[in-house]
Amino acid sequence: MSKRDLLALEDWPPEQIEALLQLTARIKRGEITGGLEKKVLALIFLTPSPSTRSSFQTAMFLHGGHTLVLERGQEGWTPETELGAVMDGEAGEHLIDAVRVLDRYADALGIRSGPPRTEWAAARQDAVMNYVAQQCEKPVINLESARRHPCQALADALTLQEKLGQVVGKRFVVTWAWHPRALPTAVPVSAALAAARLGMEIVIARPEGYELDPEDTALIRRTAQQAGGEFVHINDDPDDALVGADAVYVGSWGAVKLYGKPAEEAEVRAGLRDWKLTRSRLRSTRGGKGVVLHCLPVRRNVEIDDQVLDGPNSAVVDQAENRLHVQRAVLLELIGETRER
C-alpha cells in the first residue's frame, strides 16, 4: 500500500525525517508556496488542543487547502471508541464511522486520541490511533496519542537546530515539573526521541516514581546510540540535572504505574511542587544560556516561572511557531504537490 501515515517519528527512516526538517527550513524561508490546493485535512479531537487546530488550519490555508474539525463534546458528538460495542447508551456515533466518512471527504486525517482512562498496559497500545490509521485509505497524522506526539517532536527538533546550530553531542535535559493534573508521557518521550535522533546527549530528570515507560526509555537509549549520541543518565535531582544543559525541556507527566488512577496519583504528586524551572536553576545550564523549551500550554509560575518564560532563554514561542512550519512540511510531504516558488 502506498499510503504513508505519521504516527510516530521512529516509524520514518532517519533520512526522511532529515529531509522533512530541511523542507521545513525552506518553507519557513518562504521558498515553497502552494501545493495543497483543493486539499482537505480532517482533524478529529478526542481531547481538545486549540493550538494544534490553529496551527494545522493555518498550515492548510497558507498552501491553498482547507481544514475540517470534529471535536468530542461539540455538536453533541460523544463517539463510542470501543470496537464491537452495543451502542444503546449515550454515544450516538461510533468513531469508526465518523472516520470512514471523513476519509471520503478529506485527503488526510489527523487524530488526537488522547489518553484512555484505563491502566497503562492497555493505554500504551494506542489502540484507537492504530485502528483509525488502519481503517483510513488516506494518510493519518497522530496529533497526540497516549504514547507519541510526532508533530511536536518535529517542532522540537527544528527549534533545537535553530537555537543550537550544530546539535550533535550537546546536552538535552528533559525535566519533570509539577502540574495540577496527571498528563500523558507522549510529549517528553517524543521530545527525547527527537533529540536522541539528532545525536544529542539525553538527560531525563524526574522524581522517583515518575520513570517513563521502560520500553520508551530503552528506545530513547537505542536511538541516541544509533545517532552517535550518548544517553547520559536518569536523574532525580531537579538542580543537579540542569548542570551543563544546552537545552532544557520542561514537561509534566503522571506516574505511569498509577495511570488511570488519578486520585492515588495526585497523592504521590502532592509533595513535588518544588519541581519547577526557576531563574536560579537556569543559571546552572551551560553558561546560564540553556534554551528553555515547553510544548505549551504552560502553567506559569507552576511549571516555569514568569521570569524564565519571559526571559531571553525561552524559546517556547518559537517552538510553537515551528509547529506550524513542520506541519506545513508534513502535509506537503503526505498529500501535497510541492512546487518551487
Next chain:
Amino acid sequence: MSKRDLLALEDWPPEQIEALLQLTARIKRGEITGGLEKKVLALIFLTPSPSTRSSFQTAMFLHGGHTLVLERGQEGWTPETELGAVMDGEAGEHLIDAVRVLDRYADALGIRSGPPRTEWAAARQDAVMNYVAQQCEKPVINLESARRHPCQALADALTLQEKLGQVVGKRFVVTWAWHPRALPTAVPVSAALAAARLGMEIVIARPEGYELDPEDTALIRRTAQQAGGEFVHINDDPDDALVGADAVYVGSWGAVKLYGKPAEEAEVRAGLRDWKLTRSRLRSTRGGKGVVLHCLPVRRNVEIDDQVLDGPNSAVVDQAENRLHVQRAVLLELIGETRER
C-alpha cells in the same frame, strides 16, 4: 421572485431533480470545477449535525467558496424561535434577526430546524423552516426539518442509482429499527419519497404504532404511482418485510402519535429491540445481496449489527460520501456559476 429554495424534494419538478442527479454524477467524475468563488454559505444548526456541517464545508471549499456556521448552544447563542415573543428570558437573540443578518453576509442559507418539542400537529407545519425561507432574499436549503431532509434524499437517490443501476421496479424497503431515542420521521419519509420518484416499489416495515404521518404516506404512494412504480405495502414483521428487497433502508423514528411526549413514547418503544438489521435477516433480501442504507450516524449493534455494517452489502459510507456530491450540485445549481472544466 426568482429565488429558489430547497425545502423538500417534492417542491422541485421531477426533471429538475433528474438534472441535479446527472450534474452530481458529472461533479463526482471531476468534470465540473469551481463555480462558487467568493460565495458564502451560512449554516444554522438548531440541532447539531457534524456530518452535515463537514459535507457542506467541503462542498463549498472544493468549488472556491466559504461556509459560516452558527449553532444553538454555542457562543452563548440560544435563539428565540417563537414569532412575537417578549424576549425577557434566556434567549439573547431572535432567530429571525440572526437569519436576516446572515442573509446579508451569505449567498445562501442552510438551516436545520430540528423537531420542535410540541405535538405532531404543530411540528408538522415546519413553521421555523418556512418563516426562515420566507424572510431570506437568498436561497434557503433545508438541512433537516421535522418533516423533510432533501439533501439526504438526494444522496439516497444517487446511491440507489449507483448501486442498483436500473432502479425502476426494484424493491426498496424502509425498515424501522429500535433506537434509544425517539427520532423524527424526516429521513425515512424523504428516502421513501426519493425512491418512489425513481420508480421503485416501496415497502415500509415498522411495528404497530409506528405508522408514518398519513399525509406523508399518501404522498409516497402518489409519487410512486406517478413515477410508474408500485407502493407495495406496509408490513409489521421485520423478517417478512425484507424478502426480495433490492435495497434496505434502516431508519428509526418515534411514534408520531406520541410526538413531544418522550416518556410515554419510550414505554411503547421498550419492547421493540428485536427490530434490528442482522446478518441472518439480510439473507432474505434478493439473492442475499440487498444494499444496506442508513443516513448515519448509526447505533451499531442496536440498529444494525457490526457484521452488516462492515460487510459487503453496506453502502452507508458511499451514501455519506454522496451527501458531499449532491450538495455540491445543489450549491452550484442555486448560487453557482458552473463551468466546464
Next chain:
Amino acid sequence: MSKRDLLALEDWPPEQIEALLQLTARIKRGEITGGLEKKVLALIFLTPSPSTRSSFQTAMFLHGGHTLVLERGQEGWTPETELGAVMDGEAGEHLIDAVRVLDRYADALGIRSGPPRTEWAAARQDAVMNYVAQQCEKPVINLESARRHPCQALADALTLQEKLGQVVGKRFVVTWAWHPRALPTAVPVSAALAAARLGMEIVIARPEGYELDPEDTALIRRTAQQAGGEFVHINDDPDDALVGADAVYVGSWGAVKLYGKPAEEAEVRAGLRDWKLTRSRLRSTRGGKGVVLHCLPVRRNVEIDDQVLDGPNSAVVDQAENRLHVQRAVLLELIGETRER
C-alpha cells in the same frame, strides 16, 4: 514602531477615519477586490459574539484571507488573564501565551476582552486589551472591550451617512432601554463618539443612575465641539428625548456605579421596563422618520417592539451588514495590499 492597532476610534486621526469610511463605501460598491491573500486573522473571544465572528470570517474570505477563532469555554480553553498569576487552578493556559503564539500564526489579531467582573474603576482600564496590544507584533483590533467597540462605531457611522446623507447638525439620540442583564457601555459610548465626530447633535437619554462614565461623556462633548456639532443634552425622559431625532440608537447598559455588583444593579433596573422603543414613541422623531439603530442582538419587545424592528424606520440589518464592510476596510487598511479592481 510601524504597527497600527484599532483599539478605539479616537486613537485614529479624524482624516484617517474619514478615509476609512470612504474606502468602505468603495468596497461596498464592489470596487475593491482581493488584498488579503495568504493573510490570517486570529480572533480571540473572551466573551462570545457570533455576529462579530461571522462578519470577520466573511470579510477575510471575500478578500482571499482566513480566520482563526479561539473562544473562552471552547476546547477546554479557560485562560488565565491576570498577569503574574500562579497557575495551579483551573486555567490551563495564560492568555498572554495564547496571544504570543497566535501572533506568530496570524497577520492581525482581534480580541473581545469583554467586561471583567470587577469594579468600574478597574474595568475602565481595559487592562487585558492593552497588554494584548502591547505584546503583539501584529496589529490588534478591539472587538469590544469594557470601554470601546470601534468596529461597531464605524458601522454606525457608515449607516448614519447612508441613511441621513448630509449628517452634520442632525440629531442623534442614544436612548437607554431596559434589558434583563447589565451590559457594558462600550457600544453606546462608541456610537455617540462616532456620531459626535460626524458633527451631529448628541442627545443621551437614560434613567437617573444610568449616567455614562464622566470621562466618556466629556470626550463625547469635546469630540462634538471639535467636529462643529453640538452636545445638546442629557435627558431622563424616554418620550421627550426622541423629539426631533433624526436617528435613534437604542442601547442598554448597566449602572456604572454598580458595575460588578449584578444583584444590586438588577434591583435598581427592575423599575425601568418602560424604557423601550415603541411605535408610538417613534412618532415624535423628526417627521416620524427617525432612523432606528441597534448593535444587535436585540431583545424584541423588550428593548424595541416588533413593529419598530420590522417597520420602515429600522436600519438595524443594514447596520449589521455594514459591520462586514467596515471590517473589510479595516483589514485592508491594517494588513492588506489594496488593488483597484
